[in-house]
Amino acid sequence: MIPYYILRLAPSSSLFYLWCRVCGVFFCEMGSKVETSSATTGATPESIAFPASLISHPRLTPIIQTDISNTRLQIGDQLRERWVIKGLIGNGGYGEIYYAIDTTNGEPVAAKVEPVKRRGKVVRRMILEQKVLLRLQGQPHVPLMWGSGVERTINYIVMQVLSTNLNELRKQCPLKRLSRSTSGRVMQQAIAGLRDLHNFGYLHRDIKPANMCFGLTEKSMRRLFIVDYGLVRRFRRDDGQRIPQRTRVGFRGTMRYVSMRVHDRKEQGPSDDMIALFFCLLEALKGELPWKYINSDTKMKAMKMEMVTDDFAKVSQNFGKELGDFGRTVMNMSAEDEPNYRDLQLIMKRMCGGRHLNEPYDWENDYVEVFTDILSNIDS
Template sequence: SGLIRLFPKLSKKNVSKPLFKLGDKVGNRWIINGMIGSGGYGQIYYAIDERSEEQLGVAIKTESKIRKGKTSKRMILEQKVLLRLQGRSHAPLMWGSGSTSKVNYIIMQLLSKNLSDIRKQSPYKRFSRSTTGRILIQGIAGLRDLHHIGYIHRDVKPQNICFGLTEVSKHRLIFVDFGLARRYRYNNGQIRPLREGCGFRGTTIYASLRSHEGMDLGPADDLISLYYSAIEMVRGSVPWKRSLHSSDIKMAKFQMQEDDFRAVSKYVGEGFRELGRAVTCMDADDEPNYYELQKIMMEFTANRPLSDPYDWDNDFEEVLQENHLNRHLRF
């Protein structure tokens, strides 16, 4: 079944500086059972709840309290954002958080492999139009929820998008990693004034042109990163895949806009082109019309239900049927 395919791979191998080890008990009830991944900012562990028969387990996200001599703030921010997102469909459930003398941690819902890893299992390293369109509809909803609590993500990319792992959540898209999030709107609804010279934020391949320019970002920039992610999902790569320098990547993104998204939407569909135009014509302090953006994609997917099977549920057979696209997709 699709769920087997989605389950994160556990690594039992040792990383250089593990923050927890196998068998450690966290928060008096969660027993560390393996590592799901590790990155620049910390590690994610798989743990089992000793008080529960429910054996799906949880993910425990960790970071060292001190990083490069400074107190690490990413997880404190992440916890704040996650807490405010509880109860929204596209955010991970948070079971708790805490710290030891050396480590901050958050205990959260165990999720699927990320979309980047799932895409690489596909025969053409891509998703079908229908799966991509429905990922976009859900992604727009998830970003709307985040923006509504006054935050922007600033690092939207396939690696930060997962699905649930239970029967009820397996077709539900979930954003992760709010460590680069920033408050862009105050509680009273006022937009924070845009700053000058902010430096680069995000991941080069998916960052908006504003980010390349070192300008302040807004809700539209998250949507642009989601769109760049979708190009990679449906075409198997972005046009700037082989560019090594940030300046070349920036140029390719600019040229794609100048081309009015013709090349990138060729064989994918007019709706895909329309979405590209719609997300890139907004300013940083614009309030996106999320429903209008979703409508473009609903039309694109012929209103296919979000609960219908996705590519990984049926061995990517829809990808294989899209011969026209598969033949033309080599950037």
């Protein structure tokens, strides 16, 4: 779909040329993705008959691998004689996530598993996640949990099945970025999700695009869900009293997104989750973080500090005043400060031009708004 004002440009126009170049890359990449996805990932969701209760979307719907062997569970295995494993959604350093069917009602679920012991030590990450998820049930940006427990040599949590994560949704764009409209609305929802988590007295401590997904029903496909609560920590008791900060702590998080305090091994607060969210926003708009290929803790922190020292002038020039406003606001907070979630949401509302949260996102319209953002910047 080419915007009307592009069609009115002369064929020799630089904007028209750029549009054609971008679209050429776009359609070439789309073709290559179609060829490789079916060839390298086993079965698509449709081939294992997704129930009618879930939407089937070419970008949102996760790829389900049915050709699995070196995994903790196999096709046909059951958890609590209720949830039957049908395929693998994904895996990582801490465990695996399976696609399963609830035999009591035929509904799809996601089963997250990890070993009870690793290197001879009891793994407590999923035990903590289960407790936190249970407390957070009913919050709009938290996945529903259907059950949890221990079976054979694994801990498991059975929860709502969700979409491909935000990081992969961004990568599906040929330019590997998201539009201001989509980014601003995603961030508004993420801010709300973190506000709810913080109100319960917990810090997430691993905010990143890979831990953000969307629903897979008609009602939830434009609702953001924050996942992976295995690194949470209480910072406030139920009576509202802050837990005293430790003077020295271990590293928790994903280095690419953590705040400077985390680089310094200092105690985190709510603002550190928000700083990580700022780096997620920068990556969404830019396509990658400036320190993507840096492995040194010290060098990465220095590059982040350069952005603060520059008062976000460069990123504001390239990606809009709102990006700098958001960064400046969260970077000026101490670990003890309570974020003003409403003000941060208003900044993001300005970024997306007041678009409604339930309007289509980039992956629903072939990332056209990403290209129009670029063309608008050139035009201005």
